[in-house]
Amino acid sequence: MSDAEAGDVPIGGEDQRAPEFVDALVCTIEALLFLAPDPLTPQELADAAAADEADVVAALAALAERHAPDASGIRLRELAGGFTFATGPETEDAAKRLFSRPRAATLTPAQAETLAIVAYLQPVSRPEITRIRGVSADSAASTLLERGLIEESGRSQFGAVMYRTTTQFLKLFGLNGIEELPDVAQWDPTPEEQAQLRERLLRAGEARAGGGPDGER
Amino acid sequence: MSDAEAGDVPIGGEDQRAPEFVDALVCTIEALLFLAPDPLTPQELADAAAADEADVVAALAALAERHAPDASGIRLRELAGGFTFATGPETEDAAKRLFSRPRAATLTPAQAETLAIVAYLQPVSRPEITRIRGVSADSAASTLLERGLIEESGRSQFGAVMYRTTTQFLKLFGLNGIEELPDVAQWDPTPEEQAQLRERLLRAGEARAGGGPDGER
């Protein structure tokens, strides 16, 4: 569709609405609006740019013109008493295609480890996950929470938040229930060990963190 | 500062570099780059805009011109293997005031060294970094992780977490890819200097021991 419009009448060089005079204040305001996720009032813009509010209002007018339809894919919008940039409606289809492209991004190594620990040991607390991994699992756990693959399930006796996997997790991994998780035996480096999985994971984690030369320190 | 520059010579309407012909594709590309959190390749842009890659490349050139210094507070940058918008350095003072914090805290020497080792040797484990630095890289690595400059990339055969640099690293350091870093061997001392070093090392025991009682006399 953008292709179809590509041949549309250009905005002529002659009947330019204004000379392409873009002074420093306009550039600064443009940069601030580009960065800010929320609308900014002229007052806020003036404070940041160390400029008069009247000058900022004039700069906003210049910016609005610069970002007129057909001149730019970005528009200046006035919202809730402030100003913000938003994409123009004519770019909507392309934006939808951009965000709906299938993404290869699966689990990062840290996320896979964290998820595996939660899946096999649930419920399990964040400090326990960290002890097993030997390094912090905070950001991985947060991402898994956001993606709805794990959720909180009460608190440990020491007050730490416990995690378990979700229905969403089962769906993503094509499992009917947690009991369908594969038997660890086939990946177990020391299959003759009798101790509980949890206990062994903690022991290995502590050994990793505990100062072996190739531990985590 | 923006005030001071406000009176600077405008870009004249007459010797405009090109007629202000801004076709729909340029607008679309502008909107996509505004929305995307990470750099986009011409191929990704072409897919989203349903356009030819060659046309996208031409549109990118037009966009770069539109966002030249003095014409806009936003620049088109080729970083981390794709194209993205970033603010121009002349707007940094205002941005700092608006967000009341510097763009990114500076790196301590320990962080910079750790980052250099990860950048050149990735994937590299923490114990390896420690061995090269001679002091532990634990807190430096944690900070770099928190700041999103490095990330985990699996474990070594000994179970140590390995690290690599991120897209965020490439963006913040103005690199299009890790291969843009200069050959690390360029900082090695000359063979003569190395020979001197070797000789000094062989005598080191002597010198070191001699400095003891003498220096503390």
Place this chain on the structure above:
Amino acid sequence: MTVPALDLDLEVFSGPFDLLLALVLREEIDLLELELADVVLAYLDHLEGRGELDLETATEFIVLIAALLELKSRLMLADDDEELLDIEPGEAAEELLERMLQARRFRSASTYLQELFAREAGARFRIALPPAHLRKAMPAPADGSESPSVLGEAIGRLLRMPPTISLRHISVQRVTVAERLSHLRGLLRRGRFSFEEAVHGEDRMTVAVTVFALLELYKRGEAWWEQDESFGEIAVHPLAGTPLRAQAAAAAVAPQLQASAG
């Protein structure tokens, strides 16, 4: 001021030396993060400020710092590096040189990165979520698109025990200048003796402390010593001697130290 009260202002720690020790022993400060050279420098500064050497304090300091150094070097050596402890001095120098060059390479690279970072200081990127309606367009991953074996493999990796190293042989040695003084005085009573005799079979720490004891004896006018050639035998004589000669000899004790410790 004694060693425990020695005030330190380091990158990872600021406070008295004994607190630092306590924190290291309680593993609240990572020994690997501590630049021990800075601790030594702080001590040397302190000595310079005082203008005189208190032998008891010096002994204590040497013992403590040496123990910390050994512990730290053990922590930093990987298993396969243990054999380095037995290699020839020449090979050790080559190995050390290789490591120094590598460290230097990346230190230079880090300076370059700092420059890149500073050059980009004015560029900020937009960090805003896409509008809600576009976020809805993002496809959710299909059911069953992840394989459960990913989880089993991850657990298998986590079950691996890392290779271990033993730190058992490291213990804080308690050797004092007073002990070494009485040892040397015992030898002096029998007349002339060689430094090698005085430290025969002892560890490096004891050798170092013996040097201090010897200096103390010299200061008190109880002994002097001579050495014919570098790395040669150091002969220690009771009492009367020429101070000048003894002072020259004091500097020569050091190479011997190296020889007897190696």
